[in-house]
Amino acid sequence: MRTDAARNRARILSAAAAIVAERGVDGLAMADVAAAAGVGVGTLYRRFGDRSGLAYALIDARERAFQQDFLGGPPPLGPGAPPRERVRAFLHALADRTVEQLDLLVMAETAAPFARFGGAYAAHHAHLSMLIAQHSPGSDAPTLADALLAPLQAPLVAHRLRTGAVTPERLKAALDALAAW
Template identity: 75%
Template sequence: MTGKGIDAEAGRRERTDAARNRAKILAAAEGIVAAQGVQGLSMAEVAAAAGVGVGTLYRRFGDRSGLAYALIDAREREFQQAFVAGPPPLGPGAEPGERARAFLGALTDRTVEQLDLLLMAETAGPMARFGGAYDAYHSHLALLIGRLRPDADAYCLADALLAPLAAPLLAHRLRGCGMAVERVKSALDDLVTRVIG
């Protein structure tokens, strides 16, 4: 084997090890957040739970905030894959109104699942909620609304449907007001019916 082949082999092994470490770190961090909340997410505790050095954690994620964003990103990719290419009614194959209802219900569950992490992310700055995932949600809903009501302002209506799922508002309703998640979902279903007819 040439020197170049050895380097390629070492590079593949390193990428495999890095991917395995990343998965272990994210699993450990998810476990800590589930048990203790975001406030319990310390780099030292995550490193110990994952069986890696603290330096590895800092090199890969930068800081606690970077680790939190990685947790959000991993779950976000799964969610987007589900509504873009998963089975109906969330994915393609169902009629637009049914897909919009399924999407908002699934987004409610997805937001509740990582509410503390999303609160941290969405309140990091005045425009922190927008861009990235929000744009994907908005485009998806605007497309569904446009198919059902070509005459409507699908752009603004998509914002109206997403507004109740802002992490700070949802946390206030669920935790501060004691509202049940099912009540939020029911109201969103009603809102979809009123928006799309």
């Protein structure tokens, strides 16, 4: 990426993050982000497409750090712990991440019918499938991975948290029960 393009991207993401912190995701307007970043609205649309693309970009740094943690960080999230412990640590960390970035994830995951199943989901699914296969050879690891990831859909988590039907702690306990194969 060109230096000026990288600088513009950083300014845009900083402006968008500040707007989300101040007004919430519902207050994230492309025109406001462009004005705060000192770029044209067209630049914003060319680079991010729409608000959900901007939401994904805001989520990206946290996702990259999360992936680094489960691929190479310390156990039990990272390598070195038994597969079952790693599954539990992974699901708990993913639940925390989902709650922390809930509104951005809801926006990103509901942008299109299959928006949830992009790069991050594929990485999470592949990681869980690998751990499940290590722990239970011969199991249908990909389907079990989908079952473990399903309760972490941002719209579902948002609904359950906001109606008081679940807390982050109860969500993690339920994930533990699901992963007790």
